[in-house]
Amino acid sequence: xxxYNTLGQKKMDFVPFTEGKVNMYTxxxxxxxxxxxxxxxTYIMEDVLEKYLRYTGxxxxxxxxxxxxxxxxxxxxxxxxxxxxxxxREHKTVMEIAKFYTDAFFDDCKKLNIKTPDVVEPAxxxxxxxxxxxxxxxxxxxxxxxxxNVYFDTSKLDEYYVFGNMNADDLDIGVREDVTxxxxxxxxxxxxxxxxxxxxxxxxxxxxxxxxxGYPGWHIECSxxxxxxxxxxLDIHCGGVDNAFPHHTNEIAQSEAFLxxxxxxxxxxxxxxxxxxxxxxxxxxEFLTVSLLEEKGYNPxxxxxxxxxxxxxxxxxxxxxxxxxxAKVYDKLIKRIGAFKAEGEVDKAKAEELDGKFREALDxxxxxxxxxxxxxxxxxxxANDATKRYVVEKFDEVLSLDLLKGGEKGTENLxxxxxxxxxxxxxxxxxxxxxTADRIRDELAARNIKLIDTPEGIRWEKIx
Ligand code: AMP
Ligand code: ZN
Numbered sequence: 512x513x514x515y516n517t518l519g520q521k522k523m524d525f526v527p528f529t530e531g532k533v534n535m536y537t538x539x540x541x542x543x544x545x546x547x548x549x550x551x552x553t554y555i556m557e558d559v560l561e562k563y564l565r566y567t568g569x570x571x572x573x574x575x576x577x578x579x580x581x582x583x584x585x586x587x588x589x590x591x592x593x594x595x596x597x598x599x600r601e602h603k604t605v606m607e608i609a610k611f612y613t614d615a616f617f618d619d620c621k622k623l624n625i626k627t628p629d630v631v632e633p634a635x636x637x638x639x640x641x642x643x644x645x646x647x648x649x650x651x652x653x654x655x656x657x658x659x660n661v662y663f664d665t666s667k668l669d670e671y672y673v674f675g676n677m678n679a680d681d682l683d684i685g686v687r688e689d690v691t692x693x694x695x696x697x698x699x700x701x702x703x704x705x706x707x708x709x710x711x712x713x714x715x716x717x718x719x720x721x722x723x724x725g726y727p728g729w730h731i732e733c734s735x736x737x738x739x740x741x742x743x744x745l746d747i748h749c750g751g752v753d754n755a756f757p758h759h760t761n762e763i764a765q766s767e768a769f770l771x772x773x774x775x776x777x778x779x780x781x782x783x784x785x786x787x788x789x790x791x792x793x794x795x796x797e798f799l800t801v802s803l804l805e806e807k808g809y810n811p812x813x814x815x816x817x818x819x820x821x822x823x824x825x826x827x828x829x830x831x832x833x834x835x836x837x838a839k840v841y842d843k844l845i846k847r848i849g850a851f852k853a854e855g856e857v858d859k860a861k862a863e864e865l866d867g868k869f870r871e872a873l874d875x876x877x878x879x880x881x882x883x884x885x886x887x888x889x890x891x892x893x894a895n896d897a898t899k900r901y902v903v904e905k906f907d908e909v910l911s912l913d914l915l916k917g918g919e920k921g922t923e924n925l926x927x928x929x930x931x932x933x934x935x936x937x938x939x940x941x942x943x944x945x946x947t948a949d950r951i952r953d954e955l956a957a958r959n960i961k962l963i964d965t966p967e968g969i970r971w972e973k974i975x
Pocket of ligand 1: 540549784790792
C-alpha cells in the first residue's frame with residue numbers, strides 16, 4: 512500500500528516496523544464540546560485507514576487519547592484551558608463536561624459506524640506517565656524550568672521543523688490573534704511540558720509534581736499515551752492537518768529526545784472540512800453536528816458516504832446541496848443492492864477480480880472515491896447476484912455504509928441499539944443526570960421512537 516507521508520511529503524510504500532503488525536495512534540477529541548462534522552471527517556477517514564489495514568491482513572493496535580486537560584485555546588500555549596472554558600460555559604465541573612462530551616463523541620462515532628479504537632485513554636489517567644517523561648527530558652538536558660513552567664528546549668534539536676514545510680510564519684499562525692509572547696521561553700519555538708503558572712487560578716484540575724502543583728501541556732499527553740500503549744515504535748500517527756504544526760511537530764521533538772531514536776514512520780493528516788466561510792470550527796457559523804444532520808432528516812451514513820466520495824488529502828467543502836446529492840447516491844445504492852437475490856453460488860474468481868479493483872483504489876493512498884467507483888463497477892458487472900452480495904459485504908468491512916442492511920441498520924441491530932439507549936437513559940435518570948436523560952429522549956424522538964411506561968418497565972414502539 513502507498514500512503515502519503517507528511518514526514519517526507521510524498522507517497523511512500525507502507526512498511527511497518529514489525530512485519531504484519533501496525534501500531535497506530537490517533538489524536539482524540541478535546542471533550543469540551545460536541546464534535547463538529549469537520550472533526551468527524553478526520554475520524555471517518557482514520558477509521559477507513561484502520562479498517563483497510565485490517566482488511567489486507569495486518570494486526571492493528573489503535574490507540575486514542577481523550578484530551579480532558581491541558582489543551583489551551585491557542586495551540587501556542589496561551590489562553591485558557593478549553594475544558595475550563597467548557598465548564599464555565601455550562602456551569603459544570605470539568606470532569607462532568609469531560610464525561611458528557613466523551614459519551615457524546617462515541618455516540619456520534621457509533622452513528623457513523625466508526626469503530627472504537629482498541630485503547631482509549633483519557634489524559635487525566637496518565638499524570639504519572641507525563642511527569643516521568645518530563646523528568647526524563649529534564650535529566651537529559653532537553654527541558655528547562657523557567658517562570659514556574661517546564662519548557663522543551665527546541666534549540667537542542669538538530670532539526671525542529673521535521674515536516675519541512677513549516678517556518679517561523681507558521682508559528683505566528685499557530686499563535687493566531689494571541690499577542691502576548693511568553694518571556695520565559697528561550698526560543699520562540701519552545702513549548703510547555705508542564706504548567707504551574709500560566710492561568711493557574713482558573714485551572715480546575717491540578718496535580719503535584721517535582722516542579723510544583725500544576726498540569727501537563729497538551730503535546731506531552733499524546734507522546735506519553737502513545738509510548739505507554741504502542742511502545743517505542745509507532746507506525747502511523749493520525750490527525751487533522753491543523754495538528755501537524757505545532758502539535759505533532761512538538762510530539763516528535765519530545766518523543767525522539769526521550770527515546771533517543773526515531774519514533775514514528777508515517778504521519779497521516781486529513782485535510783479540513785470547510786463551509787462557505789472557510790475552515791469549520793466550533794466558534795463560528797452554524798455548529799454542524801451529527802445530531803443536527805439527523806434532526807434535518809439525514810441518515811448519518813449519508814455523511815460518511817459524502818466523506819468517502821472525496822480524497823482525504825483534499826479540502827472538502829460542506830453544503831446541504833452536496834449532502835443531498837450524497838443522499839441520492841446512497842438511496843440508489845441501497846435500492847440496487849437490496850434488489851439482489853440471495854440465491855446462487857458465489858463465483859470466487861470473479862469476486863477476487865472485483866476485490867482486486869477495490870484494493871487497487873485503496874492501495875493508492877487510500878483513494879476512497881475510487882473505491883466507491885470499484886463498488887459501482889462490481890454492481891454493474893456481469894457477476895451473479897450471490898457474487899455481488901458477497902463482494903458488497905466484503906467492501907463494507909472497510910466502507911461501513913451498512914450496504915446490505917437496507918440503509919437503516921438491520922432491524923436486529925436497530926432494536927438492540929434502541930434498547931441500549933433506553934438503558935442508558937434509565938441509568939442517567941437514576942444518577943439524576945437529567946441533561947443526558949433528556950438528550951437521549953430527544954434522540955429517540957428524532958428517530959420516531961415512542962417510549963411507553965408499563966408496570967414491567969419501559970416499552971418502545973416506532974411511530975410510522
Ligand atoms: P479537537 O477536538 O479540537 O482536538 O479536534 C479533533 C480532531 O479534529 C483533530 O484531529 C483535528 O485536527 C480535527 N479537526 C479540527 N477541525 C477540523 C476540520 N474543520 N476538518 C477536519 N478535521 C478537523
Ligand atoms: Zn495529539
